[in-house]
Amino acid sequence: MATTTIKVDSEVRDRLAALARERGCTIGDLVRNLADTTPTRDELDARHRAAVEYIRGHLVPDFDESDVAAGRRLWDDLKAGKLTSI
Template structure:
């Protein structure tokens, strides 16, 4: 069964360009997006599996503090900043 999704004209036009560039219909483009984009719950499950793998095979002593520091490094990178832990000591004082 098909349905209609109402979006702004700009969104529709962008979807059309993206679909054309990929050589697919907008229907297929949206289906691929829905199929491959994880939900928040799926992301949480993936993170839990990754943490369990790391603890079991790489770092059994991994602490919650280690995970929090790792998260802050990724957050800084995603924000386009240099993570504090990677800044040279003399650069921190400047």
């Protein structure tokens, strides 16, 4: 496999080196793992559509965008440490 060079500032390089060292791998392996495990926006959108279709098909036939929005608000509140009533 061919390799290439990416340009980053020295702070980023040093951080990547420290992260790679802690994980016992190379910077290249670290970047490859990031690329392999981080979904793209299209992949996230496809997961979202599949999840909504599953919910509609198996759990809540009338599940709609207002339910999705309520779920987002709940998740945001939980991340912010707020307890909300469902």
